[in-house]
Amino acid sequence: MSAPLQHQTVLLREAVEALRIRSAGRYIDGTFGRGGHSLAILERLGPEGRLLAIDRDPQAVAAASAIGDRRLLVRHQRFGDLLATLRQEEFAVDEGVDGVLLDVGVSSPQLDQGERGFSFRHDAPLDMRMDTTEGETAAQWLLRASVQEITEVIRSYGEERFAFQIAKKIVAARGERPLATTGELAALVRATVRTREPGQDAATRTFQALRIHINQELEQLALVLPQAMAVLKGGGRLVVISFHSLEDRIVKRFMRSQAAPDDAPKSLPLRAAELPQPRLRLLGKPVRASAAEVASNPRARSAVMRVAEKLVLKAA
Incomplete structure (x- = not known):
């Protein structure tokens, strides 16, 4: 087995600040990894706050389970099954959650542990599964x-x-x-x-x-985005960090589509207030790692973070 390696969480401060953590809020980290984002969220949560951490990698789940914080619920699951996971859990999401964070793609430990078969830098069995159980x-x-x-x-x-x-x-x-x-x-x-x-x-x-x-990574990303939208409450934040142009394209198109009002036939005599409303508000421009972060962690070079906020729909 490879020796334990330090994992540098990309865009840690930027992502957690974008979530705008409320002390008693409910949050979902759909990609626990080695817990950098989750631990930073827990630091900002009060006693009544809750965090659901999901990961499909058994090693990541084991690392999360070792934290031992009563505010943290850990589940071995693909984030594309987010709604099914929530239906099975006591996570008090009837009114929605305050934020969903997705740090998509492969994690540094998966690349660095040669026996996982992700990297050509190690001669190992050609595995590449994030979830080694299936x-x-x-x-x-x-x-x-x-x-x-x-x-x-x-x-x-x-x-x-x-x-x-x-x-x-x-x-x-x-x-x-x-x-x-x-x-x-x-x-x-x-x-x-x-x-x-x-x-x-x-x-x-x-x-x-x-x-x-x-790992069906792009399919899983396309599945989870509408589910994240569904569980967010009005004013809740969706934060997505991607490392590949194909991932970022999916995120960008989804957020833009939700930030634009649904098209209505031009022939319909509708007043402005009756037009379909957008569901998301895009917040700022895409965020990239600073030169200092890239210098200390070259894998941050390709990271792109997009942030959106779910709008409170106006009553008709």
Whole structure:
């Protein structure tokens, strides 16, 4: 097993301040990770405040359970099942919650623990599952997927222009011996991709794409956003930190769609007060990590935080 590693939470102060913590509020951290955001929220909560922390990674859940704070409820769950989780819990959300935080994508411990199979920097079993208790590993999927399926995943999620060539090599290689380790896959990709941006390993895009696919990360994000909207009370905040352009695009489009009033047929004789109302108010511009934070934690470089507030709908 890898030695324990320190995890640097990205945009910690900015995210917690954006939530505008109320002492007796109810909050949801949909991606506990190693608890940086959750611990900062608990520091600002009073005795009556409550925090629900969710994570699909059993190691993250174990870290959260070790905190031992009565204000903290911990659950092993995908955030795409947020409403189902709340229906099973005594979290007093009848009137809605005051804030939902999502820090999406892979966490530093998942990347740094070689045995998890997320990174080509360690030669380890080709797993890549965030939840190691269920689902296919990357090795299992690559063993059965077609050239077309592998190409589509690597091209769509990795934006890799050599996706077809990589997919063909993977299928050809498994005819002799299945790809079982991160080192084997990385070597195959490097032998296939002859040109790459300076400073970037040729395997980076392929590994990213497979991880996103195996964990259905974009699908889970698209599922959780409307659920977060549903559980927020009027004035509650939705804070989302993403690390990939595809993630940020989903968040941006969702928030913008909810911040615009529903279209009504132009032929309908409606007064302004009768027009469909927007559900969200966008707060500020997208926030990025400071130069100082990026210098101390290079993984913060791609982080983008978007914040929105649920509007109190006016009575008709």
